[in-house]
Amino acid sequence: MKPDDKEIREMLRNAMPPIDAEPPDLWPRMLRRLHEGPARMSLFDRILLFAVSLGLVAFPAIIPQLLYQL
């Protein structure tokens, strides 16, 4: 084996993770994201939510149709 081949082999081995390595544990990452908390609602979105609630109260007959479609 030439010295260059040995160097290339070493570089390849360092660049790629071993096949039998344990996969990273994703659960702590997911817990961290869960603890970040929900996004804050903007004023526009609050008004929109209020308008939707008002619309559903004003037209209750629409609720079964919306449940079916959405």
Add this chain to the structure above:
Amino acid sequence: MNNHPYLRAYIAGVAVPTPMMLCGLTGYIVMRYVFNVPVPIERAVAFPLAVVPNAWGLWNVAYLAWREHWHLPLGVHGAILPLILIPGGFVLARLLGIDFIGQNAAWMWIAFPLAFAIYYLAWKYLVSFCNHLLGVA
């Protein structure tokens, strides 16, 4: 977390409507069997149970695939979905003879703005949260 981003986007999209379907189906069953409202539940559940969650999942996949080109906010992208779902559901209701949906098209004029608003908020907050959780966006 660079593996299978489209699969994770699909799961994140499906995760939001699926629990809501449970609530909706419970409402329908209570209407049908407790209050004896004549709703053909066997035919009516096909669209909300089979089509809607899959549409959410695929629409989230489409968001991931198109976001490089379109640059649409997720809420706006989600608010477009009722444009497909409401006419699709209406046509299916007519084909299956679901009277309380298919016979009266006038309610759609009220349903569209409400659906846009509901979908905008659901996608902006709920689907976005699931996407963030699964490392999609």
